[in-house]
Amino acid sequence: MLYPSVGDEVKMKRTNTVIKIESRVAEGGQGVVFRGVDSGGHDLAVKWYRKNKYLERQYNQIENLTNYSRPHPSFAWPIDIVNHPTIVGFGYTMEWVEARFVSLVEVLKKKVQPNFRTLITIGIELNEAFSALHSRGLCYRDINFGNLLVDPYRGDVSIVDNDNIGSESSRQGIKGTLRFMAPELILGNSSPSIVTDLYSLAVFLFYLFMHGHPLEGQKVNASYTWDKGQEQSETVKVTHFFGREPLFVYDPSDASNRPEYDSPVLRWWDIYPEFFKGVFVKAFTTGLKEPSLMKRVTETQWRGALHQLNDQLFSCGCGAAVFKDFDIPDKRCWNCSMTPSSVPILEAPSGACVLSPGFKLTRHHLFKDFDYKDSIGSVEPHPNIPGELIFRNTSNISWIIEPVGEGVKEVKPGQRMQVRPMKMHFDKIGTTISNP
Amino acid sequence: MNDLNSLMPGGGISRRSLHFFILADCSGSMKVDGRIQSLNYAIASIAPTLINWEREQEQAQIFVRAIAFADQAWWHIESPQPIDLLNWVPLTHVEKGLTSMGAAIRMVADAISPEKFEPRSLRPVILLITDGKPTDVEEFEIGLRELFSLPAGKAAIRLAVAIGQGANVSYLSRFINDPDIPVLVAENVDQIAVKLTAATLAISKMSSIGSDRKQVSEQIILPAVNSFIQADDDTIV
Numbered sequence: 001m002l003y004p005s006v007g008d009e010v011k012m013k014r015t016n017t018v019i020k021i022e023s024r025v026a027e028g029g030q031g032v033v034f035r036g037v038d039s040g041g042h043d044l045a046v047k048w049y050r051k052n053k054y055l056e057r058q059y060n061q062i063e064n065l066t067n068y069s070r071p072h073p074s075f076a077w078p079i080d081i082v083n084h085p086t087i088v089g090f091g092y093t094m095e096w097v098e099a100r101f102v103s104l105v106e107v108l109k110k111k112v113q114p115n116f117r118t119l120i121t122i123g124i125e126l127n128e129a130f131s132a133l134h135s136r137g138l139c140y141r142d143i144n145f146g147n148l149l150v151d152p153y154r155g156d157v158s159i160v161d162n163d164n165i166g167s168e169s170s171r172q173g174i175k176g177t178l179r180f181m182a183p184e185l186i187l188g189n190s191s192p193s194i195v196t197d198l199y200s201l202a203v204f205l206f207y208l209f210m211h212g213h214p215l216e217g218q219k220v221n222a223s224y225t226w227d228k229g230q231e232q233s234e235t236v237k238v239t240h241f242f243g244r245e246p247l248f249v250y251d252p253s254d255a256s257n258r259p260e261y262d263s264p265v266l267r268w269w270d271i272y273p274e275f276f277k278g279v280f281v282k283a284f285t286t287g288l289k290e291p292s293l294m295k296r297v298t299e300t301q302w303r304g305a306l307h308q309l310n311d312q313l314f315s316c317g318c319g320a321a322v323f324k325d326f327d328i329p330d331k332r333c334w335n336c337s338m339t340p341s342s343v344p345i346l347e348a349p350s351g352a353c354v355l356s357p358g359f360k361l362t363r364h365h366l367f368k369d370f371d372y373k374d375s376i377g378s379v380e381p382h383p384n385i386p387g388e389l390i391f392r393n394t395s396n397i398s399w400i401i402e403p404v405g406e407g408v409k410e411v412k413p414g415q416r417m418q419v420r421p422m423k424m425h426f427d428k429i430g431t432t433i434s435n436p
Numbered sequence: 437m438n439d440l441n442s443l444m445p446g447g448g449i450s451r452r453s454l455h456f457f458i459l460a461d462c463s464g465s466m467k468v469d470g471r472i473q474s475l476n477y478a479i480a481s482i483a484p485t486l487i488n489w490e491r492e493q494e495q496a497q498i499f500v501r502a503i504a505f506a507d508q509a510w511w512h513i514e515s516p517q518p519i520d521l522l523n524w525v526p527l528t529h530v531e532k533g534l535t536s537m538g539a540a541i542r543m544v545a546d547a548i549s550p551e552k553f554e555p556r557s558l559r560p561v562i563l564l565i566t567d568g569k570p571t572d573v574e575e576f577e578i579g580l581r582e583l584f585s586l587p588a589g590k591a592a593i594r595l596a597v598a599i600g601q602g603a604n605v606s607y608l609s610r611f612i613n614d615p616d617i618p619v620l621v622a623e624n625v626d627q628i629a630v631k632l633t634a635a636t637l638a639i640s641k642m643s644s645i646g647s648d649r650k651q652v653s654e655q656i657i658l659p660a661v662n663s664f665i666q667a668d669d670d671t672i673v
Contacts, residue, residue, distance in 0.1 A: 027485075103492045105449070113447040146492045179495065207494065211449045224452070224556045226548070226588040233591065263450045271445065321442035335443060 001087050003032050003048050010036070010046060012080040012093060014066075019044055019082060019093060030058075030163070035096065046082060047163075048091035055089065062092045062163055072132035074125055074157045094162070101149035101158045108211055114152045116321050117358050120310045121155025123208055124372075127306060129159055130201050131299035134194045138165050141192035143200040144177035145207075168193045178238055179213060180204070184291045186243030198296040202283035205302065209272065212265035214284050215242060217249035217257035248284035250277070271334050273312055273325040279305045307364070307372060314356035316340040324354045344389065344419050344435045355379050355389055355419050355433065366429045376426065382418065389419040400425040453557040454496040455516060456486075457547070459540045461566035461599075462506040466529040471567055471599055471628075476526040478629040486519050496558055501547070506533030509540040535568045538575025541611070545582040545589055559591040564611055565628075566596070569604035580610060597622055 004010055008021045019036040026033045031049040038044060049058055062078050070077035079093045104122070107114065114122075126148070133140060142164040149158040182199035184190040206214040220241045241247075247257040249265060259265040269277065279297055287296040312324040320335035330339045344355040348365040359379040363371035376395040382388035392415070393399055399411040403422040411417045424431045458479065466472040490498050499516035503509055504527055512527060541564075546552065548560055570576040583589035596608040597620045608619045622628045 026488075105494045106491045108447055108449050108494075109491075110447045113444045115442065115444060145494050207449065211447065213450075213494075216450070221556060225550075226553045226555060226557075226586070227550045228587055260450070264448050265450070267445055315442040319443045321444055334445065 002051060002089075004034065004046075004084050004087060004091075006034075008084065010082040010084050010091060012082055014080050017080075019046060021046065031091070034091075036093070043096035044079070044093045045076065045096050046091050046093050049089055051089060058163065059090055061166060062090075065162065065165060066092070068136070068138070071136055071138065072129040074129040074159050075133075075162055076158055076160045077162055092163075094160075097149060097158050097160060100151045100153075101156070102152060103145065104148045104150045104208070105145040107150060107152045108207065114155070116313050116323075117310065118152065118155040119208060120306055120313075122150050122157055123205055123306045124303070124310075125155060125157040126159075126204065126208075127201070127299050127302045129157060130197065131303070133165065134197065134299065137167055137194075139168055139192055139194050139197045140165055140200070141197070142177060143180050143197065143204060148204070178242065181242070182291060183243045183246050183288060186239060190291065195291050195293055195296060198293070198298060199283075199287065199291070201299075201302070202280070202287065202297055206280055206284075209276075210265045210268045210280075212249075212259065212263050212268075214248055214280065215246050215257070217247070217259050217263075219247060219257035221260050246284075246288050248281070248288065250281060251285060252281060267334065271323065273309070273323045274327040276305055276309050276323075303370075308351060311351065311353040311359070311365075313359075314340070314343050314354045324352075326352060342436055344421075344433055346424075347432050347434070349429060349431070355391065357381050357389065361391075366426050366431075379419070380416075385418075390416040391419050392416045395426075397427055449494055451495060451497045453516075453554055454498045455548075455554070455557055455560040456498055456500050456519070457544050457560060457562045458500065458502040458512075459537075459544060459562065459564045460502060460504050460512070460527055461535060461537070461568065462504045462527050462529050462533060463535040463566075463568055463571075464506070464529060464532045465567055465602065466599075467531075468567075469600075472527055472529045474628045475565060475599075476524065480524055481629050483519065483522055483524070490519055503540045503543050505536045505540040506530035507536060509536050509543050511543070534571040535566065536572045536575065537564070537566060537570035537607070538572040538577070538579045540564075541579030541583055542575060545579060545586060548588040548592070549586055550588075553588050559593060560588055561593045561595070564594070564596045564608065565599065566608070567599035567603050569607050576607065580613075584613070596620065597628065599628060 004021050006021055006023060009018050010021065011018055017038055019038050022035045022037050024032060025035050025045070030052075031047055034046045034048065036044045036046045049055060059081070063081055065078045066080055076094045076097050079095070082091045082093055084091075113119070130140065147159055147161045149160060150156065178186065180200040180203050182190070182196040185192065185196050190196065203214060206212075220237075223237055223241070247254060249257055249259050250269065251257065259269075279301060283297040309323065314322060314324060316322045316333040316336060316338070317340060318333060318336035318338070320333055322333050322340055324343065324345075325331045332338060333340055346353045346355055346361070348361070350365045350368050353359065353361075353365065357379055360375050361377040363369055363374045363376060366376065376393075377399075378392050378394055380390050380392060382390050393411045393413050396413050398413065399417075401409050401411055401417060401422050401424050403409070403420055409417075419433060421435050422433050424433060460475060462472065466475070486498055490496065498519040500513060500519055500522050501516055502512040504512040507530060512525070517523070544562055553560075594612045594614070595617065596612055598605055598608055599622050603621070605619045605621070612619065
């Protein structure tokens, strides 16, 4: 027998906890994944390795990972090695991923897309997970779409197949999935590291927001031919276009690899504000050819950019979700081609924010302390006046406001105010709302 | 949550087509032990694996075509069907039918010639399933020559499943033409689905561009072959 069967019991190595195999869930390149239940009735995932020549290395790798606590809630982290009474080999247990999580790529392929707040939340969660991993000196090494599940309604992320995670220095078999691999890895000039992970993260985020690969444009497409005498092997092509001479589809100084006419990237790219596109330009120009923590875009930069993007989201009069672009004041809507009418802007210390339904004012907006969780206020549609907004004080201190042409007023914790031009005071921090 | 409930751009990502050709033997001997029924069952049972794989990766969109062969070869599915819409009409054996494997290979070669084959597609996958050997040996030779003269034919991932002892592995090895990839032997009908699953996993791994065919073969195809060898090695000496 190569694998446990349904009904078998496997035992955790450290705690001797018995897990009963309930069903076979999936089969992959490395082995088979089962759903198991412990004596307390909790679901667990059990991955059993296929017999192969790397088995000993895989064992050490997993054993090592079980010594670490989970870096971020998004990781379905290995809990313990499991053994079977008669079957040679081993498996490991990890947390069971709930059914609300589906493959991200599956979501991106769907006609109806999650709203931008959800897409941004997915980006933020993914970025935070990698940040937590890298802060511990660990790297993921093999990021690809098979590893990444999301809740398309809430934006939660679940990262599975963590068996390739390790410290930068440890030796490891898998180099990565080619289309997510940094050029220096493809060329064999480097081994997987935090720096190469940062490249893969940028590719992921590009897919998330732009719906395509950052290097697959007209130039690469032109090389895909089955004509006699002109074909090259995929390996040659990959080494060339993803390794030796990679060229970003929106490289500012070389337009020869722009997205193909039928690529979804064309449409999505134009929607985003210039500052956000600029981060991708950095990631795929200097970050492409100069592999270092300084030249690649780090999680800190992505964090800032993603939160700022969230702050610039609003709805055009035609109903389309659009972003305020402070660099292009009269930017047109991607749907109706009109310049959206003006929107209320809160001049927070962290930067200008568009007040639109779903916007949450956090401590970071006021104090720039990277606390994005604590909510100070939230914007909702006005319950009685269509088109107007209200701002709810969700903090525990009163806001002092001076609406234009009105006297000084207080917005107590839990109270709501109608959004209109004014000066606002959050304790000692002063801001304004304008409607230019 | 009072969220922004606005219109979003439509989804979809650009993908390349992965054309999957099934060449299925419908000769007279396929009726033995219900082989043809097992073959139909096996194809139906690998479809979900392929659909899952397609769903979880960003690069390929799988299209299926099928050629059946007996006294002659014919298109069982001629226009490429997206895997998630695949409606497999069961094949039936041809009473006393021959094994025109060569004609089938020539048909697939024609379909992947530069004039007909989609330029941006990934390298095609050709899966040959048989319980015998070609009865049209001359055609078989021509077919292989035609296939290997084509860029897409040379680049194709060629896999073969031999059903039972009657299948001639040497012809199939010549079709595969890669020492790293063994012929998958289904000793009995129960194993057809198992071997096809192994072949399917190999497809999903090998078709990711630039993947190491040898490593994939070692990790996926060979264990399946080895497990068979182990099972067969319990003779008492």
